[in-house]
Amino acid sequence: xxxxxxxxxxxxxxxxxxxxxxxxxxxxxxxxxxxxxxxxxxxxxxxxxxxxxxxxxxxxxxxxxxxxxxxxxxxxxxxxxxxxxxxxxxxxxxxxxxxxxxxxxxxxxxxxxxxxxxxxxxxxxxxxxxxxxxxxxxxxxxxxxxxxxxxxxxxxxxxxxxxxxxxxxxxxxxxxxxxxxxxxxxxxxxxxxxxxxxxxxxxxxxxxxxxxxxxxxxxxxxxxxxxxxxxxxxxxxxx
Amino acid sequence: xxxxxxxxxxxxxxxxxxxxxxxxxxxxxxxxxxxxxxxxxxxxxxxxxxxxxxxxxxxxxxxxxxxxxxxxxxxxxxxxxxxxxxxxxxxxxxxxxxxxxxxxxxxxxxxxxxxxxxxxxxxxxxxxxxxxxxxxxxxxxxxxxxxxxxxxxxxxxxxxxxxxxxxxxxxxxxxxxxxxxxxxxxxxxxxxxxxxxxxxxxxxxxxxxxxxxxxxxxxxxxxxxxxxxxxxxxxxxxx
Numbered sequence: 001x002x003x004x005x006x007x008x009x010x011x012x013x014x015x016x017x018x019x020x021x022x023x024x025x026x027x028x029x030x031x032x033x034x035x036x037x038x039x040x041x042x043x044x045x046x047x048x049x050x051x052x053x054x055x056x057x058x059x060x061x062x063x064x065x066x067x068x069x070x071x072x073x074x075x076x077x078x079x080x081x082x083x084x085x086x087x088x089x090x091x092x093x094x095x096x097x098x099x100x101x102x103x104x105x106x107x108x109x110x111x112x113x114x115x116x117x118x119x120x121x122x123x124x125x126x127x128x129x130x131x132x133x134x135x136x137x138x139x140x141x142x143x144x145x146x147x148x149x150x151x152x153x154x155x156x157x158x159x160x161x162x163x164x165x166x167x168x169x170x171x172x173x174x175x176x177x178x179x180x181x182x183x184x185x186x187x188x189x190x191x192x193x194x195x196x197x198x199x200x201x202x203x204x205x206x207x208x209x210x211x212x213x214x215x216x217x218x219x220x221x222x223x224x225x226x227x228x229x230x231x232x233x234x235x236x237x238x239x
Numbered sequence: 240x241x242x243x244x245x246x247x248x249x250x251x252x253x254x255x256x257x258x259x260x261x262x263x264x265x266x267x268x269x270x271x272x273x274x275x276x277x278x279x280x281x282x283x284x285x286x287x288x289x290x291x292x293x294x295x296x297x298x299x300x301x302x303x304x305x306x307x308x309x310x311x312x313x314x315x316x317x318x319x320x321x322x323x324x325x326x327x328x329x330x331x332x333x334x335x336x337x338x339x340x341x342x343x344x345x346x347x348x349x350x351x352x353x354x355x356x357x358x359x360x361x362x363x364x365x366x367x368x369x370x371x372x373x374x375x376x377x378x379x380x381x382x383x384x385x386x387x388x389x390x391x392x393x394x395x396x397x398x399x400x401x402x403x404x405x406x407x408x409x410x411x412x413x414x415x416x417x418x419x420x421x422x423x424x425x426x427x428x429x430x431x432x433x434x435x436x437x438x439x440x441x442x443x444x445x446x447x448x449x450x451x452x453x454x455x456x457x458x459x460x461x462x463x464x465x466x467x468x469x470x471x472x473x474x475x476x477x478x
Binding site: 133140147 | 309363365371372373375376379380386387388389390391393394411412413
């Protein structure tokens with residue numbers, strides 16, 4: 001598929017646009033330090049994030065109804081603490097609320113803002129994330145992400161890789177699936193988007209999971225575009 | 240109600256942020272000229288817009304399911320032409336599509352972009368409009384409106400003044416109704432928002448309906464704030 005017909009780029013956000021691991025480690029470290037708890041914050045960030053897919057799977061499978069990611073993040077935080085033998089009841093509710101919303105305060109990868117600004121001249125740029133609107137809105141304010149609109153998961157009420165998450169985004173934008181291109185650092189996300197007829201662009205984020213990352217180091221299919229970062233993607237797409 | 244607790248401003252868009260009448264008249268004039276049709280484009284803009292509330296009312300009443308405003312605008316355009324004795328079948332479908340989307344290409348009132356930019360420093364700024372996401376997105380690109388997010392009617396699937404349109408917006412933003420302030424040039428919109436517990440700010444737009452406008456020239460209740468335009472509102476709110 002050529003990208004000539006593409007009118008909008010939908011971006012995976014966690015890992016592709018923002019560096020969730022550093023942001024969560026930084027905010028967790030401050031929390032643990034304040035409470036005199038000795039835990040490697042990088043490891044805790046990984047443990048918290050590891051509960052992400054199982055939490056969403058319960059919604060995708062219909063075991064529970066649609067729940068916003070802000071709420072899932074809070075549940076996941078409590079579970080991650082408990083797995084470390086830490087009783088969440090020892091903390092103030094407001095403190096836990098604040099830490100649970102750390103995902104709203106993640107920094108962009110160094111190339112992301114410039115890349116989005118350049119891509120936006122030619123394409124509509126929107127997040128295509130499992131994040132909810134308020135989460136993505138505050139993240140955009142924090143990190144300066146110049147989205148054209150914030151299509152949080154409330155719009156489709158579906159979590160990727162459910163087809164509705166991809167097809168519903170094209171529908172809301174008023175374009176055909178092949179006029180929408182998913183930009184992601186994750187091969188499985190792109191495979192699901194391609195299965196729905198979307199165009200696909202792979203961006204390498206070799207340290208999303210830290211220095212020993214072993215997945216998503218290279219494209220696993222012939223995606224419609226590949227690039228080392230978002231500025232490079234803008235250059236490849238002539239922006 | 241003081242505005243101290245307000246965290247987000249939700250803006251009525253048509254009339255409050257953008258000058259729909261000039262934009263629709265300009266684009267209709269070009270269309271009519273091209274086809275050699277002698278119709279006062281300002282009057283046609285009023286006639287087209289006059290079909291707005293009846294069209295939405297059919298959705299609000301449940302007579303038909305939720306329909307995006309882009310689609311309603313197209314139906315309203317065909318009806319407005321037919322009322323003038325003009326058979327829409329004489330035009331290309333693509334031409335009618337383009338004119339029906341004229342609402343995506345409206346200019347902001349002269350104070351709107353600066354006002355939003357200043358207000359955005361202190362508040363989250365979002366549209367609280369009956370427009371759909373794609374409509375509001377392309378309007379924002381055209382007019383340079385610096386929204387934090389675009390909460391089109393797809394998010395609440397309700398049309399103002401239905402309570403869900405106001406309360407659903409607060410819910411999606413993760414704030415209480417009184418932390419959300421509707422900014423509007425229309426007393427009836429503000430009255431409905433106040434009825435839902437929202438804060439209210441009135442902005443005067445004395446020529447929204449042209450030089451002979453008789454409604455909404457002044458606040459009809461003691462709204463929480465009033466201003467002559469959005470820059471003045473920013474000043475009053477200390478932005």
